[in-house]
Amino acid sequence: MRDAVASGWWSTGPRVAEFEAAFADFTGSRHAVAVSSGTAALHLALVACGCGPGDEVILPSLNFVAAASVVRHAGATPVLCDIVGERDLTLDLNLNPADVDAAAGPRAKAVVALHYGGLACDIDALLELAERRGLTVIEDAAHAPGGMHRGRACGTLGRVGCFSFFSNKNMPIGEGGMVVTADDAVAERVRLLRSHGMTALSWDRARGHASGYDVVASGFNYRLDEPRAAIGLVQLARLPGANAARARLAARYRERLDGVAGLALPTAGPAHATSAHHLMVVVLQRAGIRDELRAALAARRIQTSVHYPPIHRFSAFAELSARPLPRTDALAERVLTLPLYAHMTEEQVDEVADALIDEMERVTR
């Protein structure tokens, strides 16, 4: 990072290329294109897959708002679908392939499949239905760098995968993102649109590799810079260790919280999926106690959050609330995210678990 700053070349250059190569290698993808954020990655993935005016793009409502916003920026219409919810005594907060099938009308072009909390969604069912219905699968792998499914990396299971390196994600660099794909045409399109649709980068021109350029599409400035790529190389090397630490801490939480009255834990997933453990989510059995519980935990200096207020409840997306989303509606009021980060200690997990058990008893008494 100091070298990147001292080099005097701060915009996209050789460290970005090195970061891309390392990330492609890590995920086992043919191409990796670094961008300025996870949101930019999603936007470029949609545009590069041809999503535009007249198209519908399906995504879960229990999600961060970014994917829904960029579907609109691409000129397409978001269609919100439901999660799996409670099934066979398990609780699954990932998107529901049967509801994706139901939501897909004649204008449906793509589905943005989130791997909620870092655990792969039911991608087998989604890929089967995408094939049958002619849909493109774009993975929102913002929670899932290092997550695996049947031996393959999350983000490489559909046509395009999108990652975020925002400060609170598993692999933070400040702001940044990555698009991965095995599709040469999509990769080329993403590269072009990332930098104004220009046929040559300033870096190429500075090195004398190109003297002029053409603009062959209306693009964006979604480039990543050199200092952040240098940080990314360091963070990528740390990611497996950090994810392993998250897995141990999540296992400790499960040990402490499994079977506690009033609480349920989302499924840890099938044996063929390895979570990146981005989030430690618990589900309160009773609705209406979450605010009080959060305030009580905050008073004990324990920060909690909610992933997510569903997209269809926001004013900007109210028109999308016509589609019934009963499982999302039933669970969104009751999800609670506990602290989880790689350098957390097992003692801190115990402290949070003790406080949660304590306060649960108090607020439900």
Ligand SMILES: *Cc1c(COP(=O)(O)O)cnc(C)c1O
């Ligand atoms: C963080 C996140 C994004 C957006 O990533 P940024 O890098 O913050 O733009 C998109 N989708 C999901 C699910 C996320 O968690």
